[in-house]
Amino acid sequence: MKPLYAGALAAALIAAASVWSFATFPGLLIWAAFIGWASYDQSGANRKAFVSSSASMVFGVVMAWLVAISVAGDWLHLRASVSSAIAAGIASFFIVLASRFEWLSNVPATFCGFASSFAFLMLSPGAFSMTAMTRADLGNVLVVVPISLLAGSILGAVHGFVAGKLTAVQHLAPGKTTVRLSPLHKSSE
Numbered sequence: 001m002k003p004l005y006a007g008a009l010a011a012a013l014i015a016a017a018s019v020w021s022f023a024t025f026p027g028l029l030i031w032a033a034f035i036g037w038a039s040y041d042q043s044g045a046n047r048k049a050f051v052s053s054s055a056s057m058v059f060g061v062v063m064a065w066l067v068a069i070s071v072a073g074d075w076l077h078l079r080a081s082v083s084s085a086i087a088a089g090i091a092s093f094f095i096v097l098a099s100r101f102e103w104l105s106n107v108p109a110t111f112c113g114f115a116s117s118f119a120f121l122m123l124s125p126g127a128f129s130m131t132a133m134t135r136a137d138l139g140n141v142l143v144v145v146p147i148s149l150l151a152g153s154i155l156g157a158v159h160g161f162v163a164g165k166l167t168a169v170q171h172l173a174p175g176k177t178t179v180r181l182s183p184l185h186k187s188s189e
Helices: 003-024 030-042 047-072 080-098 107-123 130-134 141-166
Strands: none
Touching: 003 030, 003 141, 030 047, 030 107, 030 141, 047 080, 047 107, 047 130, 047 141, 080 107, 107 141, 130 141
């Protein structure tokens, strides 16, 4: 099978199975899993991308959690909108500064984790509270978002593997073992 069609078929099968699985076993966030999958693909869809994207996304979640805790705990004693802006600015400074470490060098993936955390916090009733953000269950952004994002990284790796298996050896360039969908790694049709 040609790489483009193999990638499309593998994506369809894995996406359908993922949506069904997440719906059948609620608690995790399918939208965050798709963000994790996209981050993995955009980062290069290889082992290094898996580590870099995954570590950076989780770091983004931790930074968002710190911002949310500081706002919910009224640490700055300012209006929520002002303290949110200040805390997000400080977090962004440290996110970029931390990119000097190889595992945290994927700044876009870090912001995927950061943004996913605030999507969960803003869209889930009661999630933006000290109680919710400090308990050890799937109602805590620090638990549910990283698990969902990392599930997406795994889905991305499985997608590349399955697409590679569906692609006939003669259609792959020498040494190419997976199909990549990132614009940085275009497959031939």
